[in-house]
Amino acid sequence: MFKKIFSKKINIILIIIFILITTYSMINYMPYWDEAVYINNGKYLFSLTEISTYEYQRPPIMGILTGVFWVLGLNEILFTKILLSIIFILGLLYLFKISEDIKKGSGIITTLIYASLPTISLFTNRVLTELPGSALSIIGYYFFTKKKYILSGLIFSLAFLFRYPTGLxxxxxGIFLIIEVIKKRKFKNLKNILKYGIGFSILVIPFIIINYIFIRNEYLTLSLINKLLLPFINASKMVAANSFDLVTNGFLYYIKYLFYENFLLVFFILFLILGIIFKKSRKLFLKKKVIIPIVISIIGYLYISSLVHYEPRYFIVALPFFSIIAGVSIIEFLKRIKLIKIKPIIEIALIIFVIAIYIFLIKQQIMNNQITEFKEIEEYYNYVKSIDKDYRGLVAVDNPVFGIYNENKFIYLSGPFYAAYILENNPSVKYVYFEERTITCFNKEDKECIEKEEKFRNLMSQKYDLIYTTNFQKSTQYIYKLK
Incomplete structure (x- = not known):
């Protein structure tokens, strides 16, 4: 069996990448805000709402995964990362298969291009939804190309419940299926659309119903349809722009990102050149199995560019499809200029590049750990647990990382504008955690903000005692206790 596994280059490559990812994942780090949110969501669900808090606008699957490991008494961060690494490797395997189906010999280059992208490798050790959502989209797309529509829809529903933009x-x-029915006038193929939709609905509809049951008594003024769609509405509000323009909403940002960081835009240009110059290449690139990844890449790019928040990890959902076109273009180009013999050299260079990236990331994380005040961080977030072991009441915080270390219910202060209001409306809050910079108005001309900040600070001095202060991550951290 092992001989068969190691007989294929792609299997060896995937094993190497898995070892690199798991090594990278074992190194300690300070969790991101979003990671802490998913861990808190899991604790909230599996404690039956007794502890932590829940953000309804977040997709549910990541919280469910972390919650399962937490309730089993396992390290929810470590075991979730291992599971996500397996999902990622499966995504790479199916990315290889998709690319090979389009152009034989392109699979390894496509896979290595995707795996070597700095944004991809950087986030392989994080409990975030972009990579599993992307990996499952790849798998769902593969089964779509094989006309396994129910299975494809089901896998896409998993991807969607990891990361909502994968629904795009x-x-x-789905639109391509509709176009095919209209174009060929084969209305019996409507059953394919039905199968595809049923597969997607298997998980999504139960999620909508369960979520409605959770929130039906909390949003009394909302209509039934708004309650059913509330997670998606709130999620879109977090990132959606009010309008689209080519400068401020990320259009130019992602062009620079593609060109300077990932070089994928170069391969897209190469694709266009091949289509214009070489007639045989044009035939390949006009095939449906090539057009679909191109359309997904372009629409994904336009969607991500239209968001008011933009950062590289948002683009992960479209990167597999850019990588497919890049890999196919490279092989086609080498074939046309009669240099296909250098393909193994490119593959080896990419493997070395992937290994070098992970060695750099591992080394960088170790160095970061040497200057990160983990002792102070853990002492700060564990403080209530250490001085008041039996307290399970409400805690006000400005950072969800608190929930990783504690088993209290908590609410967010939400910055200087709402901090005083939140405390006034939750008089049972016994402890208040916040750092100086999150409660400070940096625009000194914003009189309303200054007034709200002063109100919060006065409330702290009147009703609470400062019981702990420390400094880490270039900011002063405070803990107050109700008098």
């Missing part, structure tokens, strides 16, 4: 890919593929 599901929708694009």
């Amino acid at each position: 890919i599901f929708g694009i593929l």
Whole structure:
């Protein structure tokens, strides 16, 4: 069996990448805000709402995964990362298969291009939804190309419940199914659309219903449809722009990102050149199995560019499809200029590049750990647990990382504008955690903000005692206790 596994280059490559990812994942680090949110969501669900808090606008699957490991008494961060690494490796395997189906010999280059992208490798050790959502989208797309529509829809529903923007890919593929029915006038193929939709609905509809049961008594003024769709509405409000323009909403940002960091835009240009110059290449690139990844790439790019918040990890959902076109273009180009013999050299260079990236990331994380005040961080977030072991009441915080270390219910202060209001409306709050910079108005001309900040500070001095202060991550941290 092992001989068969190691007989294929792609299997060896995937094993190497898995070892690199798991090594990278074992190194300690300070969790991101979003990671802490998913861990808190899991604790909230599996404690039956007794502890932590829940953000309804977040997709549910990541919280469910972390919650399962937490309730089993396992390290929810470590075991979730291992599971996510396995999902990622499966995504790479199916990315290889998709690319090979389009152009034989392109699979390894496509896979290595995707795996070597700095944004991809950087986030392989994080409990975030972008990579599993992307990996499952790849798998769902593969089964779509094999006309396994129920299975494809089901996998896309998993991807969607990891990362809502993957629904865009599901929708694009659905439109292609509709176009095929109209174009060929084969209305019996409507059953394919039905199968595809049923597969997607298997998980999504139960999620909508369960979520409605949770929130039906909390949002009394909302209509039934708004309550049913509330997670998606709130999620879109977090990132959606009010309008689209080519400068401020990320259009130019992602062009620079593609060109300077990932070089994928170069391969897209190469694709266009091949289509214009070489007639045989044009035939390949006009095939449906090539057009679909191109359409997904372009629409994904435009969607991400339209968001008011933009950062590289948002683009992960579209990167597999950019990588497919890049890998296919490279092989086609080498074939046309009669240099296909250098393909193994490119593959080896990319493998070395992937290994070098992970060695750099591992080394960088170790160095970061040497200057990160983990002792102070853990002492700060564990403080209530250490001085008041039996307290399970409400705690006000400005950072969800508190929930990783504690088993209290908590609410967010939400910055200087709402901090005083939140405390006034929750008089049972016994402890208040916050750092100086999150409660400070940096625009000194914003009189309303200054007034709200002063009100909060006065409330702290009147009703609470400062019981702990420390400094880490270039900011002063405070803990107050109700008098």
